[in-house]
Amino acid sequence: xxxxxxxxxxxxxxxxxxxxxxxxxxxxxxxxxxxxxxxxxxxxxxxxxxxxxxxxxxxxxxxxxxxxxxxxxxxxxxxxxxxxxxxxxxxxxxxxxxxxxxxxxxxxxxxxxxxxxxxxxxxxxxxxxxxxxxxxxxxxxxxxxxxxxxxxxxxxxxxxxxxxxxxxxxxxxxxxxxxxxxxxxxxxxxxxxxxxxxxxxxxxxxxxxxxxxxxxxxxxxxxxxxxxxxxxxxxxxxxxxxxxxxxxxxxxxxxxxxxxxxxxxxxxxxxxxxxxxxxxxxxxxxxxxxxxxxxxxxxxxxxxxxxxxxxxxxxxxxxxxxxx
Amino acid sequence: xxxxxxxxxxxxxxxxxxxxxxxxxxxxxxxxxxxxxxxxxxxxxxxxxxxxxxxxxxxxxxxxxxxxxxxxxxxxxxxxxxxxxxxxxxxxxxxxxxxxxxxxxxxxxxxxxxxxxxxxxxxxxxxxxxxxxxxxxxxxxxxxxxxxxxxxxxxxxxxxxxxxxxxxxxxxxxxxxxxxxxxxxxxxxxxxxxxxxxxxxxxxxxxxxxxxxxxxxxxxxxxxxxxxxxxxxxxxxxxxxxxxxxxxxxxxxxxxxxxxxxxxxxxxxxxxxxxxxxxxxxxxxxxxxxxxxxxxxxxxxxxxxx
Numbered sequence: 001x002x003x004x005x006x007x008x009x010x011x012x013x014x015x016x017x018x019x020x021x022x023x024x025x026x027x028x029x030x031x032x033x034x035x036x037x038x039x040x041x042x043x044x045x046x047x048x049x050x051x052x053x054x055x056x057x058x059x060x061x062x063x064x065x066x067x068x069x070x071x072x073x074x075x076x077x078x079x080x081x082x083x084x085x086x087x088x089x090x091x092x093x094x095x096x097x098x099x100x101x102x103x104x105x106x107x108x109x110x111x112x113x114x115x116x117x118x119x120x121x122x123x124x125x126x127x128x129x130x131x132x133x134x135x136x137x138x139x140x141x142x143x144x145x146x147x148x149x150x151x152x153x154x155x156x157x158x159x160x161x162x163x164x165x166x167x168x169x170x171x172x173x174x175x176x177x178x179x180x181x182x183x184x185x186x187x188x189x190x191x192x193x194x195x196x197x198x199x200x201x202x203x204x205x206x207x208x209x210x211x212x213x214x215x216x217x218x219x220x221x222x223x224x225x226x227x228x229x230x231x232x233x234x235x236x237x238x239x240x241x242x243x244x245x246x247x248x249x250x251x252x253x254x255x256x257x258x259x260x261x262x263x264x265x266x267x268x269x270x271x272x273x274x275x276x277x278x279x280x281x282x283x284x285x286x287x288x289x290x291x292x293x294x295x296x297x298x299x300x301x302x303x304x305x306x307x308x309x310x311x312x313x314x315x316x317x318x319x320x321x322x323x324x
Numbered sequence: 325x326x327x328x329x330x331x332x333x334x335x336x337x338x339x340x341x342x343x344x345x346x347x348x349x350x351x352x353x354x355x356x357x358x359x360x361x362x363x364x365x366x367x368x369x370x371x372x373x374x375x376x377x378x379x380x381x382x383x384x385x386x387x388x389x390x391x392x393x394x395x396x397x398x399x400x401x402x403x404x405x406x407x408x409x410x411x412x413x414x415x416x417x418x419x420x421x422x423x424x425x426x427x428x429x430x431x432x433x434x435x436x437x438x439x440x441x442x443x444x445x446x447x448x449x450x451x452x453x454x455x456x457x458x459x460x461x462x463x464x465x466x467x468x469x470x471x472x473x474x475x476x477x478x479x480x481x482x483x484x485x486x487x488x489x490x491x492x493x494x495x496x497x498x499x500x501x502x503x504x505x506x507x508x509x510x511x512x513x514x515x516x517x518x519x520x521x522x523x524x525x526x527x528x529x530x531x532x533x534x535x536x537x538x539x540x541x542x543x544x545x546x547x548x549x550x551x552x553x554x555x556x557x558x559x560x561x562x563x564x565x566x567x568x569x570x571x572x573x574x575x576x577x578x579x580x581x582x583x584x585x586x587x588x589x590x591x592x593x594x595x596x597x598x599x600x601x602x603x604x605x606x607x608x609x610x611x612x613x614x615x616x617x618x619x620x621x622x623x624x625x626x627x628x629x630x
């Protein structure tokens with residue numbers, strides 16, 4: 001039964017992607033199509049943001065990548081090897097935080113990590129205590145290491161879950177909503193941890209519903225909705241596809257809106273002392289001159305760069321709501 | 325079944341040119357050690373062992389009180405299928421008999437119930453707590469994890485049985501005289517020989533629980549609720565015990581895992597009567613094979629969504 005993976009040559013040619021799925025599909029018993037023909041490629045060394053509303057199939061995808069769920073059809077390769085068949089060869093190189101941390105409440109934080117480390121047959125028991133201590137150190141839990149996990153706050157549990165993913169040097173980290181339950185300070189720490197890990201060459205696959213989080217740390221992103229992949233690519237390219245908006249700050253909003261329309265701007269929106277519009281296809285300096293000539297007192301004039309959120313709304317044509 | 329169960333050979337092959345981290349054969353037992361530590365540090369496990377240890381104490385005290393006026397016990401005792409009553413009347417002569425009585429008293433229900441709780445919780449409890457997914461991505465390996473769980477349940481069978489035996493021996497030594505003892509066949513054996521028989525009986529009792537342990541583990545792979553798995557296993561135990569008492573079902577009764585349980589009393593015969601003992605051990609082996617395979621087939625093909 002293990003012969004297939006034993007004889008399988010390592011097919012991880014560079015550029016093939018640390019994660020590569022082809023037509024990956026999961027239909028649960030009962031007919032619900034959770035993931036529908038997913039073709040995902042995560043480049044090596046990237047910090048890959050995996051975006052989508054709740055219920056869009058992100059977690060099912062992650063579970064298939066981790067060998068917890070058998071795909072209905074399609075293939076998934078992680079680190080160049082097929083999953084779930086090569087689980088035991090691949091997973092020691094993967095650290096994962098899936099759908100929040102899960103801990104033994106009656107064990108201390110340290111003992112929880114010792115147990116998870118013991119579950120990995122490739123983990124050297126001689127270095128176990130040292131590795132656990134440094135993982136605890138890395139997530140800032142050294143002081144609470146001896147406390148029972150049931151006494152941990154949600155944020156501390158989240159940190160302990162992260163520590164479990166960092167017990168060994170990993171080639172891939174799969175982090176499902178890693179900042180969930182953390183305070184702003186904790187979120188910042190996790191983000192800088194992710195950046196630090198990425199700079200060491202670890203590929204980070206980060207799922208989140210927080211767009212600005214993805215925008216802040218990710219180099220690449222994919223967007224899912226209703227089980228389908230809507231887009232994937234470099235974050236810069238994704239938001240570049242959406243035009244920014246021209247924003248004029250002025251006390252004379254009425255005049256400004258009229259002039260902007262005359263100048264060919266579409267979708268003019270007035271909000272308090274701001275008038276925004278889709279920029280017209282002409283030199284914006286002329287637009288500004290026209291405003292001033294018309295006697296509009298301009299306090300601010302500029303184009304706001306499109307955010308990933310704009311890109312997301314443009315792509316899905318909807319807000320970031322729970323899929324029905 | 326094709327998932328996640330690479331042989332040891334395949335594990336040693338390097339994934340894609342990264343640092344080699346080949347497992348050493350001995351490291352694989354780290355999980356068993358961790359599992360044993362985790363199980364025996366659970367408050368619930370300790371409570372179950374405490375209950376098991378309490379049974380001989382209660383039996384010993386009850387016998388002591390009942391016989392304090394010089395009367396004998398067990399005359400009107402229920403016929404529990406051999407064993408129990410025969411031994412209970414001898415406790416006052418020899419405290420060692422409390423070991424046999426206690427095992428006969430706990431084997432029909434207390435011991436298998438404790439096993440049912442531990443076995444039922446083995447996989448389902450981890451699924452319930454969500455820790456199962458982290459063990460599997462560690463990666464524990466599904467077959468390895470299942471074998472580790474089964475080994476731990478079997479260790480609990482042994483520890484549970486020995487807890488009863490040691491507690492009974494202690495109480496028996498404190499409350500009653502010790503000395504040479506008479507077997508069921510009427511022959512006399514030395515106290516040392518009797519102790520040896522007691523240990524042998526404890527081992528046979530522990531082995532009698534192998535079947536329910538496998539059954540509980542199988543049930544545990546069917547659900548993600550530890551409580552449901554425990555309740556189902558204990559429910560099955562009670563059902564089988566009841567069915568085993570219905571005479572009309574005598575044709576299928578020899579296949580019930582509990583049918584030959586009390587055959588351990590035959591170890592107190594001189595010479596030992598092996599027929600039922602062998603049938604019992606064979607039946608337990610059959611249950612372990614059937615339900616062990618079923619648990620493996622189920623667990624290795626299961627979608628872990630908890």
